[in-house]
Amino acid sequence: MPGRVAMPKQPPGERRKNFREVALGLTPELAVAEARRCLQCKNPPCVTGCPVQVPIKEFIGLIGQGDPAAALKRIREKNLLPAICGRVCPQEVQCEAKCVWAKKGEPIAIGALERFAADHGAADAAQPGRAVASEASPAPAASTARPSRARVAVVGSGPAGLTAAAELARHGYRVTVFESLHAAGGVLRYGIPEFRLPKSVLDAELDGLRRLGVEIECDVVVGQTVTLEDLWAEGFRAVFVGTGAGLPHFLGVAGENLNGVYSANEFLTRANLMRAYEFPETDTPIRTGRRVAVVGGGNVAMDSARTALRLGAEQVMIVYRRSREELPARREEVENAEEEGIEFRFLQAPTRILGDERGQVVGLEVQRMELGEPDASGRRRPVPVPGAEEVIPVDTVISAIGQGPNPLFIRYTPGLATTAGGQIAVDENGETSLRGVFAGGDIVTGAATVILAMGAGKEAAHQIHRRLEGQL
Amino acid sequence: MFPIIARREIAPGIHSLWVKADRVASKARPGHFVILRLHERGERIPLTVVGTEPEKGLVWLIFQEVGKSTAELAGYSPGDALLDVVGPLGQAEPAGKVGTVLCVGGGVGTAPVLPRAREFKAAGNRVIGIVGARNRDLLILGREMEETCDRVYFCTDDGSFGHHGLVTDLIPLAQAEHGPVDRVLAIGPVPMMRAAVAKCGELGLPVTVSLNALMVDGTGMCGACRVTVGGVTRFTCVDGPEFDGAQVDFGELSARLRQYAAEERLAAERFAARRKGGECQCRGA
Numbered sequence: 001m002p003g004r005v006a007m008p009k010q011p012p013g014e015r016r017k018n019f020r021e022v023a024l025g026l027t028p029e030l031a032v033a034e035a036r037r038c039l040q041c042k043n044p045p046c047v048t049g050c051p052v053q054v055p056i057k058e059f060i061g062l063i064g065q066g067d068p069a070a071a072l073k074r075i076r077e078k079n080l081l082p083a084i085c086g087r088v089c090p091q092e093v094q095c096e097a098k099c100v101w102a103k104k105g106e107p108i109a110i111g112a113l114e115r116f117a118a119d120h121g122a123a124d125a126a127q128p129g130r131a132v133a134s135e136a137s138p139a140p141a142a143s144t145a146r147p148s149r150a151r152v153a154v155v156g157s158g159p160a161g162l163t164a165a166a167e168l169a170r171h172g173y174r175v176t177v178f179e180s181l182h183a184a185g186g187v188l189r190y191g192i193p194e195f196r197l198p199k200s201v202l203d204a205e206l207d208g209l210r211r212l213g214v215e216i217e218c219d220v221v222v223g224q225t226v227t228l229e230d231l232w233a234e235g236f237r238a239v240f241v242g243t244g245a246g247l248p249h250f251l252g253v254a255g256e257n258l259n260g261v262y263s264a265n266e267f268l269t270r271a272n273l274m275r276a277y278e279f280p281e282t283d284t285p286i287r288t289g290r291r292v293a294v295v296g297g298g299n300v301a302m303d304s305a306r307t308a309l310r311l312g313a314e315q316v317m318i319v320y321r322r323s324r325e326e327l328p329a330r331r332e333e334v335e336n337a338e339e340e341g342i343e344f345r346f347l348q349a350p351t352r353i354l355g356d357e358r359g360q361v362v363g364l365e366v367q368r369m370e371l372g373e374p375d376a377s378g379r380r381r382p383v384p385v386p387g388a389e390e391v392i393p394v395d396t397v398i399s400a401i402g403q404g405p406n407p408l409f410i411r412y413t414p415g416l417a418t419t420a421g422g423q424i425a426v427d428e429n430g431e432t433s434l435r436g437v438f439a440g441g442d443i444v445t446g447a448a449t450v451i452l453a454m455g456a457g458k459e460a461a462h463q464i465h466r467r468l469e470g471q472l
Numbered sequence: 473m474f475p476i477i478a479r480r481e482i483a484p485g486i487h488s489l490w491v492k493a494d495r496v497a498s499k500a501r502p503g504h505f506v507i508l509r510l511h512e513r514g515e516r517i518p519l520t521v522v523g524t525e526p527e528k529g530l531v532w533l534i535f536q537e538v539g540k541s542t543a544e545l546a547g548y549s550p551g552d553a554l555l556d557v558v559g560p561l562g563q564a565e566p567a568g569k570v571g572t573v574l575c576v577g578g579g580v581g582t583a584p585v586l587p588r589a590r591e592f593k594a595a596g597n598r599v600i601g602i603v604g605a606r607n608r609d610l611l612i613l614g615r616e617m618e619e620t621c622d623r624v625y626f627c628t629d630d631g632s633f634g635h636h637g638l639v640t641d642l643i644p645l646a647q648a649e650h651g652p653v654d655r656v657l658a659i660g661p662v663p664m665m666r667a668a669v670a671k672c673g674e675l676g677l678p679v680t681v682s683l684n685a686l687m688v689d690g691t692g693m694c695g696a697c698r699v700t701v702g703g704v705t706r707f708t709c710v711d712g713p714e715f716d717g718a719q720v721d722f723g724e725l726s727a728r729l730r731q732y733a734a735e736e737r738l739a740a741e742r743f744a745a746r747r748k749g750g751e752c753q754c755r756g757a
């Protein structure tokens with residue numbers, strides 16, 4: 001039995017200097033070979049690991065038969081954003097973890113195949129990455145949708161909002177998505193870098209939504225530009241709130257407001273949304289510095305570190321207070337970062353950021369840690385090693401230690417109940433304390449993954465449908 | 473797109489701009505700001521809303537040419553449009569009736585002061601204006617302030633108009649001439665706000681300032697706009713832009729405002745050179 005196919009990638013020495021996509025996508029030959037490794041289980045366990053129940057076995061079977069177009073159609077019955085999911089879902093802990101081949105360490109490359117179907121399944125697609133842009137046929141259910149059902153507003157155009165919008169549009173609702181930034185996509189736009197999710201792929205998926213009849217209105221901060229009251233007055237019958245976990249946490253150590261200290265959100269937004277890497281051809285600057293420390297161990301930390309490298313930093317370090325085993329980032333992204341030359345400093349926790357007389361960062365003081373007893377999360381808790389401190393000379397510190405809920409919609413929507421953590425409180429149907437207002441994604445769960453937010457958006461769409469049909 | 477309805481240079485390098493943005497116009501209150509973007513390559517520029525005409529969907533902004541983007545905006549006229557205008561942003565707590573209010577504007581900072589002065593007046597307060605600038609030419613909105621306030625004091629750094637000196641000199645004077653002051657609002661360049669806060673501290677007057685921190689999104693998402701207020705990190709865009717002046721770490725604010733000084737200079741020089749166009753190249757050849 002042949003082993004799991006390896007995703008072709010740009011060589012590390014090359015890709016660390018450009019923003020082009022790192023993973024190049026499977027060739028048709030590789031895809032067919034990989035698809036044929038699939039055992040086509042009678043009761044496929046893989047699908048139980050998928051938050052949106054993509055018919056994995058079926059679409060892989062179609063790829064194996066050399067029909068990516070049919071495969072894409074099958075995927076789209078459950079997931080309208082496959083080109084994105086195929087790229088950014090953590091398949092290794094979801095579908096691929098359940099694959100029967102996983103026991104042998106060689107699960108089917110389901111993510112790579114999903115991406116292949118998305119990139120190659122559209123009409124006359126030839127090149128990875130641009131395939132979806134030329135897609136001719138809209139999603140299947142569009143033609144069967146009954147037109148002119150009620151209007152539904154979606155607040156936020158991140159993964160949860162886009163998925164909810166797509167599902168609602170398929171049910172025939174007239175959907176308007178409101179986005180506060182000048183471009184749609186939420187974290188897919190401002191957070192995930194081009195080299196992991198090309199903006200052309202996102203744009204193509206957004207075009208697909210527009211073909212379903214979804215309207216996307218940017219530059220609207222719901223709560224301030226329009227209030228919930230206004231939405232009811234404008235004739236919306238239900239609202240889905242997917243405003244995400246947008247509020248960055250800082251380190252809470254001295255020096256966190258020095259020049260040269262960024263939240264990962266700011267650093268990535270300047271680079272991705274504002275295209276600061278083209279400055280001065282674009283107007284938004286970014287200061288990367290020569291030596292960069294990124295604090296945190298998740299995907300956002302990896303994205304920040306790899307972006308800093310591509311912006312010209314000479315040395316980029318990940319500073320993480322636990323050890324390699326506890327890194328929450330996807331293994332693939334950790335490997336990519338290491339191949340590109342990112343250094344990892346494990347078991348070190350920042351205690352202070354040092355600045356010069358002009359208020360510019362010159363160093364990061366860290367405390368050495370060791371692993372103690374397991375904490376509430378089951379991971380061993382890092383505890384300080386007495387007397388073991390060190391100052392790392394750096395020009396830039398990027399804080400990638402997580403985000404809290406964005407406060408704006410909540411603040412300006414009276415009567416909306418929240419949890420102790422500041423998230424929006426919902427009942428078992430995803431409905432908030434305000435009738436007709438549903439919420440899902442990171443604004444409800446706290447920062448999680450793209451696919452979980454998509455799952456929440458999809459589920460909320462069904463509940464909204466039930467509510468509007470009078471079944472709830 | 474958000475069409476520009478009017479643009480006029482009201483003082484050297486300071487422009488008044490009316491832009492059509494219906495939703496913003498219907499929602500903006502004194503204290504709010506907007507973020508605009510000129511074009512696809514443009515940065516996000518925060519500007520305080522000076523006024524609105526909600527029936528016509530118009531928003532009034534005032535800006536000073538301080539860098540590349542504002543210099544470029546100064547070249548826009550009716551017929552042009554801004555790519556993005558988003559808002560209103562920030563917290564805009566309504567001004568209540570407090571008694572006597574000093575409204576102090578320094579330079580282009582008089583623009584955000586005016587709507588608050590109008591609001592204080594409408595709420596039944598006695599409103600005393602203090603308007604300062606480097607020289608007579610750079611004084612703005614004098615007439616509007618005079619129409620709004622019970623009394624307006626003017627000053628210039630060079631003595632070309634009004635009192636020869638700083639706005640801080642006029643705070644005690646206004647207090648002496650008009651009796652007890654209940655509240656001060658001071659908006660302008662950081663050194664001016666810092667000095668006004670110090671003066672108010674001496675006089676025991678509560679003072680509110682409005683901060684012009686660097687911003688990206690303006691919705692609490694990035695933290696670029698963070699400032700230390702009362703020893704705590706706050707985000708100017710969602711927690712402000714108005715704060716209790718006595719609590720603000722102005723030293724940190726000025727350092728943060730200089731963060732991209734080199735890049736800003738580079739962009740401005742390139743823009744100026746390109747504007748001159750052929751002329752430069754001819755000389756070079």
Ligand code: FES
Binds near residue numbers: 693695696710
């Ligand atoms: S400007 Fe980004 S949080 Fe305030």
